[in-house]
Amino acid sequence: MEKLTFKASSGSTEILIGADWKSIIDKMDLSRAIIITDHNIRSIYGSYFPRVPVIALEPGEGSKSIDTIDGILKELLILEADRSSFLLGIGGGVICDITGFAATIYMRGIRFGFVSTTLLSQVDASIGGKNGVNLSGVKNIVGTFAQPEFVICDQNMLATLPEAEYASGLGELVKYALIRDEEMLGFIEENIDAVIAGDREILKRLIYRSVEIKAEIAGNDEREVGERRLLNFGHTVGHGIEVLTGLPHGVAISHGMMIAAEFSFDDGLIDIAGLGRVRSVLERMGLLPGIITEKGAISHFILKDKKREDKNINFVFLEKPGKAVVKMVALQDIIDKLAAKDY
Numbered sequence: 001m002e003k004l005t006f007k008a009s010s011g012s013t014e015i016l017i018g019a020d021w022k023s024i025i026d027k028m029d030l031s032r033a034i035i036i037t038d039h040n041i042r043s044i045y046g047s048y049f050p051r052v053p054v055i056a057l058e059p060g061e062g063s064k065s066i067d068t069i070d071g072i073l074k075e076l077l078i079l080e081a082d083r084s085s086f087l088l089g090i091g092g093g094v095i096c097d098i099t100g101f102a103a104t105i106y107m108r109g110i111r112f113g114f115v116s117t118t119l120l121s122q123v124d125a126s127i128g129g130k131n132g133v134n135l136s137g138v139k140n141i142v143g144t145f146a147q148p149e150f151v152i153c154d155q156n157m158l159a160t161l162p163e164a165e166y167a168s169g170l171g172e173l174v175k176y177a178l179i180r181d182e183e184m185l186g187f188i189e190e191n192i193d194a195v196i197a198g199d200r201e202i203l204k205r206l207i208y209r210s211v212e213i214k215a216e217i218a219g220n221d222e223r224e225v226g227e228r229r230l231l232n233f234g235h236t237v238g239h240g241i242e243v244l245t246g247l248p249h250g251v252a253i254s255h256g257m258m259i260a261a262e263f264s265f266d267d268g269l270i271d272i273a274g275l276g277r278v279r280s281v282l283e284r285m286g287l288l289p290g291i292i293t294e295k296g297a298i299s300h301f302i303l304k305d306k307k308r309e310d311k312n313i314n315f316v317f318l319e320k321p322g323k324a325v326v327k328m329v330a331l332q333d334i335i336d337k338l339a340a341k342d343y
């Protein structure tokens with residue numbers, strides 16, 4: 001088992017990678033814990049849960065709502081949860097986002113921690129202290145910054161993940177290599193079959209490196225006013241693709257990364273060999289299935305992006321595989337670039 005500490009101004013988190021979640025949980029004092037999970041996780045892993053109250057939600061993005069939070073808070077009152085209570089989220093990014101948000105607003109903040117069960121949450125969503133839900137179709141628009149006490153990432157739990165959810169995590173994993181670590185990219189390229197097959201040791205190494213990169217970047221810029229924006233590589237365009245096509249998050253983001261890499265080439269940043277390398281790794285991982293969107297539809301989403309600043313947006317470009325840069329550009333510029341590529 002590997003350990004990493006994520007340090008930010010709102011607190012710090014112990015991240016345990018390659019751990020057996022059951023034995024770690026067994027050793028914890030969870031007498032005041034309340035578990036938040038979803039029905040899928042409960043049906044697969046519920047028999048190993050500690051004997052504490054469980055709040056099980058409908059699986060999926062639809063649960064990330066104020067109504068769900070309202071229901072959880074009322075349930076916490078019924079369970080007589082107090083300042084000594086502990087919320088243990090067992091699930092993917094949806095459960096982590098919900099648990100963190102509920103924990104930070106109930107009684108102005110109680111303790112919480114996660115057992116992270118999807119590849120996407122192990123490399124990204126459970127780390128960094130962003131908690132929140134969606135409102136009126138706008139993603140993550142209501143939330144808090146607060147750090148869980150711990151995040152347990154057990155790669156054995158990934159064996160039960162549906163294929164599309166696994167692919168989703170692969171997209172975010174490749175993102176870390178593309179924005180920050182060419183050596184990691186080389187390792188992925190060399191071991192691509194093992195990565196796709198979910199080899200436990202290879203995954204453990206890649207998850208560790210992804211978390212390390214996230215900790216470096218987000219630890220210094222918890223509230224995303226600077227370097228943390230690098231983590232949005234592929235997301236400005238990818239979010240639009242996700243909503244329009246219904247593709248899993250990481251697959252939609254992979255398209256967004258490819259388009260951002262093409263823009264980078266057009267602007268004289270990444271060279272042709274680098275661009276080819278980005279395309280090749282994403283294609284080999286099956287992360288670039290063809291997409292069909294109505295012309296102008298992606299731009300429509302970009303205009304509504306909550307991260308835009310008036311008529312401008314911080315867009316993430318690639319200088320080369322392994323090095324991303326953030327540039328403030330006019331929204332219209334991105335819209336024109338998309339139109340030029342027939343999106």
Ligand SMILES: NC(=O)c1ccc[n+]([C@@H]2O[C@H](COP(=O)([O-])OP(=O)(O)OC[C@H]3O[C@@H](n4cnc5c(N)ncnc54)[C@H](O)[C@@H]3O)[C@@H](O)[C@H]2O)c1
Nearest residue numbers: 040059060092093094117118120121124125130157160161
């Ligand atoms: N807070 C952040 O920094 C951050 C970062 C990235 C993404 N996110 C959020 O994460 C969410 C997506 O998270 P996700 O991709 O983990 O999806 P998810 O939590 O919806 O899980 C995906 C599906 O897999 C099932 N599942 C989870 N673990 C399983 C397992 N081990 N075996 C079998 N089935 C399992 C779930 O029940 C669900 O149906 C989005 O809402 C996104 O906004 C947050």
